[in-house]
Amino acid sequence: MHAIEFKGHLKEGxxxxxxxxxxxxxxxPVKVIVLVDDDExxxxxxxxxxxxxxxILKVSRRCAAAPExxxxxxxxxxxxDANGLPS
Incomplete structure (x- = not known):
């Protein structure tokens, strides 16, 4: 197997x-790795x-199901403490 590198653009996938x-x-047969610049x-x-x-409801259900x-x-x-302040 050997690798090639080139820049391209996606068009309709x-x-x-x-x-x-x-x-x-x-x-x-090929192996494909796609790298995308973060700013793009x-x-x-x-x-x-x-x-x-x-x-929000999905997250809340997941949190509610978490074990105590x-x-x-x-x-x-x-x-x-004795004065009622957090210690």
């Missing part, structure tokens, strides 16, 4: 090989209100 490699036979990564479209709510790792209450975890 397709990256065309440079002309110098188009003689390769069809169905030749397309942004996801903004979520509408219903999509945001669904995302410390059974103490918040007051017991923080601890208070």
């Amino acid at each position: 397709v990256i065309r090989l440079p002309a110098s490699y188009r003689h390769w036979r069809e169905d030749r 990564t397309p942004q996801s479209p903004p979520l509408d209100a219903n999509q945001r709510l669904a995302a 790792l410390d059974p103490r209450g918040a007051d017991e975890i923080i601890g208070y």
Whole structure:
């Protein structure tokens, strides 16, 4: 196996090989790695209100299903001194 490197552009989900490699036979097995510059990564479209709510509910359900790792209450975890201040 050997590697080639070239810059290209996606068009309808397709990256065309440079002309110098188009003689390769069809169905030749290849391994593809795509690197994208961070500043050129397309942004996801903004979520509408219903999509945001669904995302928030998904996270809240996942948090609610998480196991309780410390059974103490918040007051017991923080601890208070004789004057009622957190210690």
